[in-house]
Amino acid sequence: MxxxxxxxxxxxxxxxxxxxxxVGFTLQFxxxxxxxxxxxxxxxxxxxxxxxxxxAGADLWLMLLIGGAFGAVVSLALNRFVYTxxxxxxxxxxxxxxxxxxxxxxxQNLLLAGFGPSFFTYQIGQSRTxxxxxxxxxxxxxxxxxxxxxxxxxxxxxxxxxxLGKAMRATSTNPSLALGCGINTTRVVGMAWLLSGFxxxxxxxxxxxxxxxxxxxxxxxxxxxxxxxxxxxxxxxxYGAMLGALVLGLVTEIAAGIIAPGxxxxxxxxxxxxxxxxxxxxxxxxxxxxxxxx
Amino acid sequence: xxxxxxxxxxxxxxxxxxxxxxxxxLNLQWGIAGIPNLAWILFQSAGAYTAAVLTxxxxxxxxxxxxxIIGARLPFPLPVxxxxxxxxxxxxxxxxxxxxxxxxxxxxxxxxxxxxxxxLLVENFPRFLNGPAGLALIPQxxxxxxxxxxxxxxxxxxxxxxxxxxxxxxxxxxxxxSPLGRxxxxxxxxxxxxxxxxxxxxxLRLFVFVVGGVIAGISGALLVEFITAxxxxxxxxxxxxxxxxxxxxxxxxxxxxxMAGALLxxxxxxxxxxxxxxxxxxxxxxxxxxVVIGGLALLFxxxxxxxxxxxxxxxxxxxxxxTTVAGPGQAGVEAGRPGASQGSGAGTSTxxxxxGSGL
Numbered sequence: 001m002x003x004x005x006x007x008x009x010x011x012x013x014x015x016x017x018x019x020x021x022x023v024g025f026t027l028q029f030x031x032x033x034x035x036x037x038x039x040x041x042x043x044x045x046x047x048x049x050x051x052x053x054x055x056a057g058a059d060l061w062l063m064l065l066i067g068g069a070f071g072a073v074v075s076l077a078l079n080r081f082v083y084t085x086x087x088x089x090x091x092x093x094x095x096x097x098x099x100x101x102x103x104x105x106x107x108q109n110l111l112l113a114g115f116g117p118s119f120f121t122y123q124i125g126q127s128r129t130x131x132x133x134x135x136x137x138x139x140x141x142x143x144x145x146x147x148x149x150x151x152x153x154x155x156x157x158x159x160x161x162x163x164l165g166k167a168m169r170a171t172s173t174n175p176s177l178a179l180g181c182g183i184n185t186t187r188v189v190g191m192a193w194l195l196s197g198f199x200x201x202x203x204x205x206x207x208x209x210x211x212x213x214x215x216x217x218x219x220x221x222x223x224x225x226x227x228x229x230x231x232x233x234x235x236x237x238x239y240g241a242m243l244g245a246l247v248l249g250l251v252t253e254i255a256a257g258i259i260a261p262g263x264x265x266x267x268x269x270x271x272x273x274x275x276x277x278x279x280x281x282x283x284x285x286x287x288x289x290x291x292x293x294x
Numbered sequence: 295x296x297x298x299x300x301x302x303x304x305x306x307x308x309x310x311x312x313x314x315x316x317x318x319x320l321n322l323q324w325g326i327a328g329i330p331n332l333a334w335i336l337f338q339s340a341g342a343y344t345a346a347v348l349t350x351x352x353x354x355x356x357x358x359x360x361x362x363i364i365g366a367r368l369p370f371p372l373p374v375x376x377x378x379x380x381x382x383x384x385x386x387x388x389x390x391x392x393x394x395x396x397x398x399x400x401x402x403x404x405x406x407x408x409x410x411x412x413x414l415l416v417e418n419f420p421r422f423l424n425g426p427a428g429l430a431l432i433p434q435x436x437x438x439x440x441x442x443x444x445x446x447x448x449x450x451x452x453x454x455x456x457x458x459x460x461x462x463x464x465x466x467x468x469x470x471x472s473p474l475g476r477x478x479x480x481x482x483x484x485x486x487x488x489x490x491x492x493x494x495x496x497x498l499r500l501f502v503f504v505v506g507g508v509i510a511g512i513s514g515a516l517l518v519e520f521i522t523a524x525x526x527x528x529x530x531x532x533x534x535x536x537x538x539x540x541x542x543x544x545x546x547x548x549x550x551x552x553m554a555g556a557l558l559x560x561x562x563x564x565x566x567x568x569x570x571x572x573x574x575x576x577x578x579x580x581x582x583x584x585v586v587i588g589g590l591a592l593l594f595x596x597x598x599x600x601x602x603x604x605x606x607x608x609x610x611x612x613x614x615x616x617t618t619v620a621g622p623g624q625a626g627v628e629a630g631r632p633g634a635s636q637g638s639g640a641g642t643s644t645x646x647x648x649x650g651s652g653l
Binding site: 037085089091093094095096097098099108110113116117231263265266272273277280 | 328330332391396397398399400401402403404406407408410411414415418532535538539542575577578581582584585587588589591592595596599
C-alpha cells in the first residue's frame, strides 16, 4: 500500500512533466496539422540551453525562463523556415513526418557533436523532502506539479478568454474560414508555435531537473510518452493531452513501482494500443477529431 | 588482392545485397502501397533475432554468458526462413492494430512508438534476447564445409545474390508489375477512389505489409548469420530513416531506382566514413554522418521529391473498355504523384477511413 501511495506521488510528478510537453505537442498538431517528431530533441536543446545558463550561475526559475524562450525561438524558426515551406510545396502528411524525423535526427546529432555522449547534471541543490505518510516528494517536485497546474490553467484562460486564444481555436478548426473572417492566420500560427515551443522548453528543463542526469538523447527518449499522452487524449485536443498525461503518468509510475521498473514504457504503450483499437480518435476525440483519426 | 581486401569486398557485397532487400521491402510497403512503415527496422531485427536464437543452440553454450529464449540449432536454411516467417507474423499483428483505421501520419507515429517500445522491452528484459549487449558468436551456417574463410565469404556473397534474385523475380516483380501492384498504387494515390472501385484497401495494405515484413526478416536473418552478432544499438528506430532516405534518393516506387538508392545511401555513406581520418572526438564522425543522412532526406524532399530515378508515370488511354474515369492528372487510379501518398488533408482521409473501416 505504501508503495502504491509513493508511486502515485511520482506519478503526479511525471504526469505534470508529461502534461507540459504533451499540451505543446498537441497544440502544434492542432494548429499546423503536423506531428512534429523534432519536439523531443527541441526539449533536449532547451535543456542544454538551461544547462549553460546554470553553469553561468542561473537558478531554477531563470533556467525555466531561458529554456522556455530557447524552445520557443527554435520551434518558431523550425515552423517558419522548414515546415511551412515544405507544406507550401504540398508535401504529403507522411512526407512531413519524414521531414520532422530528419530534423529530429539532425538536431539530436548536432547536440551530440557539440556536447558529446556524456551525462550532464544541473546544479540546483538538493531540495528538502516533504513527507505525508508514505507520500514523499521534494520541494522541487511539488514546484513542478504547481508549475504544470498553473500552466494548464493559464492555457485554459488563454484559449477561452482572449482574442488570441479564440483566434487559435478558429485557425485550428478551419484555417481558410478563419482567414476569411479576417484573422491573420500566419501570425496566429506563429504565436501558437511560440507558445508550444515555450511549453516544450519548460518541459525539457523540468524533465531534466527531475531526472537529474541527461544527455543528447534524453528528450527523444521521452517523446514516446509525449506522443502516447497526446494520442491518448486525441491529438490536437489540449484538454485531451492533459487527461492523457495524467493517465499515463500515473499508470507508468504505478506499474514501475508495483510490477517492474522495466515495464514503464511498455505499459504506456499497451494502453495506447488498446485505446487506438477501441477508440482511434482518442479519449477526448469528438466528431471532428474522429474525422481526423478515422 | 590481399586477403584483407577480399574480405572487405565480400563483406561489402553482402551488405549491398542486404540493403537491396531492405529497400525492396520498404519500397513495397511505402513506395508502392503508401504505408509509412517507420517501424521497418523492427521487422528486420525480428528476423535477425529469430535466426540467431535458432542457430546459436541452447543458451548454456559458450559458457552460458548470454541468455535468450528458445535456443535451438537448426540446419541452415531453416533459421533464415523462420526469420522471415516470424517477421511476417509480427507484421500481421502490428498491421492489424495500425493499418485499419488510422490516418497516414498517425500510422507513421504509432509505428515509431512501436519500434521504440520494442527496443526498450528487449533492453529491459535481458533474459528475452540478452538485453542491450545483444547476441554474439552466432555460428556461420555451413562454414565447416569450407576450407578457407575467403571461400566461405564468396559462397555467402553468392547466397545473398541468389536470395536477392529469388525475392526480386518471385515476389517484388510479381507484385509491382501486376494488377495487384496497380491496385496497391491505387490505394496509395487515391485510396477512396480505390475503395469506390471495390478494392479492399485494408486487405491490400495488410497483405503488402506482411510481404514486406517477410522480406525484411529474411534480410535481417541473412545479415546476422554472416556478421554473427546483433544488438539493440544496431536497430534503433533511426535506422529506418536510412532506408527511407535510400528510397527517397533513389526514386520512391521504382524497383531499380531504390536499388540505386541502396547503393548510394547506406552502402556508400558507411564506406566513405571509413576513409575520413578521425578528427575531434570518436563520436563526432558518427554524429555528423547522421546529420548528413537527415540533411540528404530534407534536400531530396525539397529539390527532387521523386528521387534520382522517378517512378514511371503509368497512364491509360481514355475511351478503352471500362476506362471512363481514369486519365492522367485527374483523380485517376494510376496517375497520382508518388509523394502524395495519403491525400492532402484531413477531409480526404475522412472519406477514406470511413470507407476503409466499412469494408
